[in-house]
Amino acid sequence: MKIRILLFASLILPSLLLGADERPCMVFTGQDTRLIRENLGKYPMFDSVFVQAKSQVERALAVPMDVPLPKDAGGYTHERHKQNYTEMYLAGLLYSVTGEERYAVFVREMLRKYAALYPTLGEHPARAGESAGRLFWQSLNETVWLMHASQAYDFIYNWLKPADRELFEKNIFRPMTEFFTVDRVSEHDRIHNHGTWMVAAVGMAGYAMRDQDLVDKALYGTKKDSSAGFLKQVEQLFSPDGFYTEGLYYFRYAIMPFILFAQAIENNQPGLKIFEYRDQIFRKAVYTGLQLTNMNGDFFPINDAMKEKNYRSPEVILALAIIYQRYGQDPALLSIAKQQGSVALLGAGVSVAKALTIEKKPPLFPYRSMEFTDGERGDEGGFAVLRSGSQDDQLVVGLKYTGHGLSHGHYDKLSILAYDAGHEILQDYGAARFMNVESKFGGRYLPETKAFAMQSIAHNTVVVDEKSHYDEKISISEKQHGDRQYFHAENPDFQVTSATCTTAYPGVAMQRTMAMIRDEKNSKPVVLDLFRVVSDREHQYDLPFYYVGQFLYSSVPYTAYDKKRTTVGSANGYQYLWKEAEGKPSGPVKFSWLNGSRYYTVTASSDTGIEVVFARIGATDPNFNLRPEGAVILRNRTRSAVFASVIEPHGLWDGNKEISRDAYGGVASVAVSASTAEGTVVQVLWKDGRVWTVLVSNQDSAPAKRHSIQSGARNYEWTGDAAIVKY
């Protein structure tokens, strides 16, 4: 497509000639205008975004404007007001870039309609829950509206007659910001993504109206005492590493108001040095968010999460551009931008598009094994990621020992997820929700989110006595977190991480240690997974593996419930699992599945009376709200135990070319040789005769400490947190 490049030279350029009150001056400034004008037609990725925006606005200009009376929560009026704010914003932007007055007229006319409508509104007729809006059923959408409208207003501010400015401020911006800062003060001053959206919107309205008092409320809380507000949120929602406490799904959502408002602050109050704040926390947040994706860009779906979300989402495209521009144009970000396939409609987007035009093969994003702390001071647990292999065939495991993660947090601690070669192999279910799908509860969170997906049995972690962690009490869970024990990624052949949780079940201490072990004799690395539970009372311990793919076989002799089927349990999420089969192993527990072109086998120790339950999600689900996916649950009734498992990717399968290699994998068995408060010793036996002895500490990290465990006649000794001996 050829871009029609406009010649601006002969036009009267509005914003650039007015010095008194420099506008636009929000996320988008004269600098952005200049960058775009100078570069249109040069960089196809940016041009295509610009052309798309232009054609969207042209379509809007060609049809009658509609600012309907708010009615529904997800139907026409809802969608229309969303469409309106986007069109207003883009029209303002186009006015700034092209100088064509018809765009400014469009914004003015729409704001006039809102100025007529807004003062007539009470609470939204379809409101639900605590924080109703007026234009929208929830105030959250209304803050997004305000953020866009404030910027649209800013774009045409200098062009507007004073009477219009007065009208818009009096009828829209004043009452709406008052609504937020007074009626919705608890939302405004809340440390939560909803709060972030609200303070960003209020702050932008403040800048648009040149109302520093309003801006200060946004920055420091309505009391202006720094007890709440944007800066407090920046402090409390991110750990020092930039880990966003709600998880990746909400990171993706919240990063937009965080970054956009930061940009507005920088443009209006550069003295605050917001992009340097907390040792460049915004930079860290974006890099951390990107690290916590699978190689195909999918965000790790811990807590409430929709699996469709990946780093190609519009919010991340926006954030990436600003981070790229603000922090030294790191070329490693360009490989992500290339995958995103689009750029932000900002000056920063021009920079990214330009760099991608020059740098056809940007360096790969530096994915690596890393641990991330959670909590304001980084002392509330965290999340560890082990990776091995090239970016196009990488094995990835994540271990969750974070804090609760606010209202969308799940209770599970020490759960894992695994990916290989871009595929999800062991899944965290995420949330039960079909985003925006009206027939699924209006696209909102489905009841099965709380009833199943949030329950601990929906996760790859140990569940004690069929109750969720923290007995599903957020009041307790939100005060707790897992604890890092150690993390070592120095040796690419033997990476190891360990975390504990002693608070999920009173009287049961849990520890999970994972080692990613690479060996030249194996085609792929394997993961040794040690889940240790310690109690002085007998409990039922369930450890599910939510495999993704076609189940192949199990070594466990089982009874299949294949004529009549009932649920695995009756409460705490168990009622959502069909019991497909159950059995008692007579040797090592093995089960195997196929995903993409590779086989996966879990080989688990079975020396302590393990039972195995084969389950499938989908019971107690009359509305077909769940995905019918499978799990294998290792079950043990005892006081203390170690679930020792090797997760082994192996072989190759190509149904089209009829290739199948190494369908059974190489691990023969796994056995726990010893496990004490000091450490655990496990032996992995390979079919080709190799034996690995893995020795891990069950204590806090002490790299120089000499460990010794007596087990029967044998004494195991090693130095440091973990060791492996191969023979």
Added chain:
Amino acid sequence: MKIRILLFASLILPSLLLGADERPCMVFTGQDTRLIRENLGKYPMFDSVFVQAKSQVERALAVPMDVPLPKDAGGYTHERHKQNYTEMYLAGLLYSVTGEERYAVFVREMLRKYAALYPTLGEHPARAGESAGRLFWQSLNETVWLMHASQAYDFIYNWLKPADRELFEKNIFRPMTEFFTVDRVSEHDRIHNHGTWMVAAVGMAGYAMRDQDLVDKALYGTKKDSSAGFLKQVEQLFSPDGFYTEGLYYFRYAIMPFILFAQAIENNQPGLKIFEYRDQIFRKAVYTGLQLTNMNGDFFPINDAMKEKNYRSPEVILALAIIYQRYGQDPALLSIAKQQGSVALLGAGVSVAKALTIEKKPPLFPYRSMEFTDGERGDEGGFAVLRSGSQDDQLVVGLKYTGHGLSHGHYDKLSILAYDAGHEILQDYGAARFMNVESKFGGRYLPETKAFAMQSIAHNTVVVDEKSHYDEKISISEKQHGDRQYFHAENPDFQVTSATCTTAYPGVAMQRTMAMIRDEKNSKPVVLDLFRVVSDREHQYDLPFYYVGQFLYSSVPYTAYDKKRTTVGSANGYQYLWKEAEGKPSGPVKFSWLNGSRYYTVTASSDTGIEVVFARIGATDPNFNLRPEGAVILRNRTRSAVFASVIEPHGLWDGNKEISRDAYGGVASVAVSASTAEGTVVQVLWKDGRVWTVLVSNQDSAPAKRHSIQSGARNYEWTGDAAIVKY
């Protein structure tokens, strides 16, 4: 990768200098040698195939040769003998192209090992079924071995010492061809893909040994009376349209011996004009095979079929190149070759690669709505395909009214399958098999193929009284077929096809008429599906829709069996279906699912007491051999009835960008206004007030005939097989 281009000029080139007995002279001739030598280094697609073959042979040359005693049916010895024939063939080819003697030595050494082994073998120790081999558990694999070995022998024939030739013929080629033509004569003279492989192998061995008698047995049957053999197979297995009677999965498999042996015949007995045979039947076969794929290349999975198979399979790559070269280099084949991403390692492959280097954007393959006849004379029913939309967003439905399709045929008649935008929307299950996956019954057909996948309830067609078509008796089914009624694709806005089957159930006449209707008011075309059953006795009629994707909702009030679950029935495949829910509609039957980025809704008439069963595959499946996919079954207990349904793709869903449009679709209801022996009249009501009246004949095609149906006070009149009136 840079290709090392060998300079041949200074070498003694073996095959090109020897005129007396021109070798190689099989599939591959001196002409191929020349074409490859002249063009190496010019066309990346061909170079990459050549380099791959070379490195495979170099790896083989670098390790000890192994020709093991046959032992297993899918383990090491099986795979090793397969590997050996490939390496032998490729080494022979490389000798021919490069003139490097070490390749010839490799082939000779391997043939010597086989010459030592073969005479010692009796029937394979892991034989199963009727046609055991000696090197392999089934003779089928052994024919593939012979086809490759004959060609490998041919490549080095002139280079070999006479003593070796004598040894190989005496110890391998004579006894093996005798084994096939005498001991396995029923397989050799059988009209079936196994027979095709065998005659092709025997014929090639005949050409290699210059034994015309053996070739004649291959061509005309062991009796040499044209009662069997290759030519008979070419006649009987393809319809005049080139439809391969076993279905697409076996088309893909059989096309390899068909095309390769045809090539060998052409190179040895050009007087037979094999590529002109039956009005260029090989050309027709390949084009028909390609037409019977979805837009992503997947073959329609009727009868026993593995869904991994698509036109990128090696057999089709081979066939395409030869067809391209033999029949005028049709550029439309190049777009398929481009999708295949690879070319044949033949002179023909050079031609394809060359054309693709010149033609970067070849014309699209001419997918279009078509019908295909089945049977030697084209009078045994057939298969109809309706298509609408551009190739990247095409709606496709197929209607099966073929003959049985030999031993891998399924009984179902009048079943449909549907694809949209490259996705499977309504599925034919195919076969229950995980090709080559050892843990799944050695990769062979699973028992669930016969017990479930072959049963009629596993297909989107009407099942009467819970029994499969033809009561699951192949002796009856193989003598029957559906019958074409009419097919009209002239009007892209109203395409229609109709077929009948009166033989599947004595006393029940079935007819299915499908219309693909495009309308500028709809974003996508819809399919109107009319399944009419006529009987003078009451029966239970079940019509399943095996939807693919996430079930969203149904308008039918239902009872969900979500705490305890039992099977839908107890026999004939029903025992493999869990009954998830059942209900009786109070208005139109609607159910909806999501697949990819689109919504799909089926709206069915419910005026004759329909019940609805929501089912999921996977009961009676203790070994987890089935895929847990869903179906909605419309059930009616009556004498005669019409199931009238609209299959409607609609809207857009993007979970990442949070876009959802038109989630409910536009059809309000569907009602049968009249249905007689003369015709059926159906009304489709749209939510926006539009009404479509569709009038279809229930008789043989008669485009000029005036139809008239009285229904109550109304009289419906139309001319021709089908008409639509919109208001």
